[in-house]
Amino acid sequence: MPDSGLTGPIEIPDPTPSGEPKDLRARLHRLRTSAGGTVRGLPKVLRLTWQASPVMTVLIVLSTVASGLTPTITAYVAKLLLDSVVAAVQGRGSIGRIVEITGFQLALFTATAITTAITNVAQNLLQERMTLSIRHQVMSHAAKLDLAFFEGSESYDLLRQASQEAPARPVSMLTSALSLVRTGITFASMVALLIAVSPLLALIALLAPIPAFISQSKYGSRAFMLALYISPIRRRMDYLSSLVTTDTYAKETKLFGLGNYLTDRFLRLGQTYYARERKLTTKRNLVGTAWSFLSTAAGSGIALYIALEAVHGRLTIGDLALYTSAATAVQTSVQGLFTGFSGMYENNLYLDTLYQFLGTRPAITAPAQPRPLPEKVRGHIQFQDVSFSYPGADEPALDSVNFEIRPGETVAVVGRNGAGKSTLIKLLCRLYDPTGGRILLDGVDVREFDPDELRARISAMFQDYVTYQGTAAENIGLGQLSDLDDRERIAASAHRAGAAERIERLPKGYDSPLGRWFDQGVSLSGGEWQKVALARAFMRDAPILILDEPTSALDAQAEHELFSRLRALASGRTTLYISHRFSTVRQAEKIVLLDHGKLAEQGTHEELMRLGGDYADLFTLQAAAYLDEGE
Numbered sequence: 001m002p003d004s005g006l007t008g009p010i011e012i013p014d015p016t017p018s019g020e021p022k023d024l025r026a027r028l029h030r031l032r033t034s035a036g037g038t039v040r041g042l043p044k045v046l047r048l049t050w051q052a053s054p055v056m057t058v059l060i061v062l063s064t065v066a067s068g069l070t071p072t073i074t075a076y077v078a079k080l081l082l083d084s085v086v087a088a089v090q091g092r093g094s095i096g097r098i099v100e101i102t103g104f105q106l107a108l109f110t111a112t113a114i115t116t117a118i119t120n121v122a123q124n125l126l127q128e129r130m131t132l133s134i135r136h137q138v139m140s141h142a143a144k145l146d147l148a149f150f151e152g153s154e155s156y157d158l159l160r161q162a163s164q165e166a167p168a169r170p171v172s173m174l175t176s177a178l179s180l181v182r183t184g185i186t187f188a189s190m191v192a193l194l195i196a197v198s199p200l201l202a203l204i205a206l207l208a209p210i211p212a213f214i215s216q217s218k219y220g221s222r223a224f225m226l227a228l229y230i231s232p233i234r235r236r237m238d239y240l241s242s243l244v245t246t247d248t249y250a251k252e253t254k255l256f257g258l259g260n261y262l263t264d265r266f267l268r269l270g271q272t273y274y275a276r277e278r279k280l281t282t283k284r285n286l287v288g289t290a291w292s293f294l295s296t297a298a299g300s301g302i303a304l305y306i307a308l309e310a311v312h313g314r315l316t317i318g319d320l321a322l323y324t325s326a327a328t329a330v331q332t333s334v335q336g337l338f339t340g341f342s343g344m345y346e347n348n349l350y351l352d353t354l355y356q357f358l359g360t361r362p363a364i365t366a367p368a369q370p371r372p373l374p375e376k377v378r379g380h381i382q383f384q385d386v387s388f389s390y391p392g393a394d395e396p397a398l399d400s401v402n403f404e405i406r407p408g409e410t411v412a413v414v415g416r417n418g419a420g421k422s423t424l425i426k427l428l429c430r431l432y433d434p435t436g437g438r439i440l441l442d443g444v445d446v447r448e449f450d451p452d453e454l455r456a457r458i459s460a461m462f463q464d465y466v467t468y469q470g471t472a473a474e475n476i477g478l479g480q481l482s483d484l485d486d487r488e489r490i491a492a493s494a495h496r497a498g499a500a501e502r503i504e505r506l507p508k509g510y511d512s513p514l515g516r517w518f519d520q521g522v523s524l525s526g527g528e529w530q531k532v533a534l535a536r537a538f539m540r541d542a543p544i545l546i547l548d549e550p551t552s553a554l555d556a557q558a559e560h561e562l563f564s565r566l567r568a569l570a571s572g573r574t575t576l577y578i579s580h581r582f583s584t585v586r587q588a589e590k591i592v593l594l595d596h597g598k599l600a601e602q603g604t605h606e607e608l609m610r611l612g613g614d615y616a617d618l619f620t621l622q623a624a625a626y627l628d629e630g631e
């Protein structure tokens with residue numbers, strides 16, 4: 001069954017892990033584990049928020065602790081006020097005392113309002129800083145990761161979760177944790193008051209929240225699991241949407257009449273996703289409310305008991321007011337406690353994916369003591385028994401490949417589609433490491449060098465080169481960041497690649513924006529873009545030049561001109577290029593033919609023609625096609 005999302009069934013696997021024991025012990029165990037994990041997650045969150053803004057973090061913590069005490073103090077002051085009013089009515093108290101207490105009450109209300117305002121400001125600002133800080137961390141970590149990470153779909157999901165879901169989570173987690181602390185303070189102080197009335201009532205108040213708490217944590221983890229399962233669905237939805245809304249796809253979408261089909265699929269995927277989400281959200285809230293009814297009932301019981309005690313004269317009117325607000329506060333704080341905790345639990349699960357992403361170590365790193373590259377690299381390259389299999393692939397992409405490129409030599413790599421040519425280049429640039437054998441540069445295994453330093457000695461143009469949404473000068477200058485402003489060098493590179501003439505004809509020359517994402521840019525043809533990408537590769541004065549099908553989009557004349565210039569460009573550099581055009585391949589000093597990952601033939605054009613093998617066959621096939629047309 002195809003799994004691309006373009007065809008086939010639309011379904012989301014059930015997020016409940018099957019076979020999970022459901023008895024109370026197992027549930028308590030899960031609760032303990034998740035509580036433990038959540039609590040352990042807190043220091044990490046504090047570190048993240050601290051990194052984002054120490055001032056805001058301190059402000060939030062302080063204002064939270066302060067606001068935790070205010071309900072209890074407010075309730076107590078209200079009791080004092082009532083008692084002093086009753087005393088004054090009965091002629092036992094003074095007006096001065098009442099004024100004193102109301103004055104204190106005013107101060108308390110003002111302080112509460114200020115604390116709330118500070119909390120809100122700090123929370124909003126911290127959220128902004130946090131989003132920026134996490135996106136920055138995700139970006140800079142992604143910049144360090146290997147190509148292999150980006151080429152796997154699971155890691156793609158991880159990256160998506162980390163960059164889109166995670167930024168809001170730490171502040172949310174901190175807020176949940178702090179509201180937990182705040183409600184904890186309110187709860188404890190109120191429970192202390194209740195214990196003074198009746199320890200039994202205090203116990204009821206303590207036990208009541210547990211069922212609601214368990215149900216919340218269960219649904220919290222389900223929501224997270226659902227989000228995990230939904231991530232690939234959302235990715236497919238994004239892809240379908242981009243097929244219809246992006247300029248590069250629009251042509252085919254229209255020509256093949258795919259618009260309605262893709263839109264319909266998008267909608268069906270979205271509906272499946274929505275139905276699941278709705279089921280979970282409704283169930284979570286209904287069940288949650290049912291359980292929290294226990295807590296509500298306990299609160300009302302307490303209220304009734306205290307009212308009856310006041311009727312019997314065992315409590316003052318002030319006590320009644322105090323205990324009524326205590327009962328309400330306990331009830332709300334009970335709710336607050338479990339929503340706070342389940343919120344933390346859920347956020348922590350999301351944050352785990354962020355930590356998992358940030359904890360992914362690149363496999364290709366510099367050795368502890370990297371060997372410095374010599375000032376002048378000769379460019380002597382040896383592939384010794386090099387084998388390579390892509391992760392999860394059944395067949396090796398390269399199988400015991402042995403060949404040598406002498407310093408300054410120009411080598412062409414040929415072979416049928418999928419023979420392993422591009423893979424060879426990826427290994428040479430150390431975008432992947434061989435699974436067997438080794439690659440030597442000037443006699444040293446390339447793994448002994450710092451990969452960044454090694455790559456700085458290589459100019460390369462890949463088959464799927466990038467078309468940057470920037471000016472012509474930027475598109476070329478990015479090949480050597482340090483010379484981004486060096487117009488002379490940029491123009492010289494453009495000349496070498498044959499791109500200069502077109503760029504000079506653009507309305508603003510080298511300052512013309514290419515591509516149409518931002519400014520009013522110019523659209524280049526496929527071949528013109530390829531020349532710009534080539535110019536970018538030529539920006540670097542590197543001893544090794546690698547070109548993967550550099551002329552695939554060029555017209556015959558442009559190709560001929562490029563190769564005449566390439567001879568001059570390649571002089572003094574080791575050059576390796578891949579091409580399917582035998583007219584250009586034959587000019588190389590050495591030709592290497594790959595077949596199903598194995599090195600099948602190597603030699604000069606003449607040698608390989610004399611050999612009469614695969615190369616000679618392919619060459620003759622292409623030449624014959626040209627000749628046929630000529631006849």
Ligand SMILES: Nc1ncnc2c1ncn2[C@@H]1O[C@H](COP(=O)(O)OP(=O)(O)OP(=O)(O)O)[C@@H](O)[C@H]1O
Binds near residue numbers: 390
């Ligand atoms: N990122 C990847 N993950 C898994 N397999 C890959 C990946 N890239 C390439 N392959 C597989 O490795 C083999 C060699 O691919 P490679 O791109 O090196 O071929 P090529 O000779 O450059 O082909 P072409 O002439 O079509 O550009 C192919 O069978 C391909 O399916």
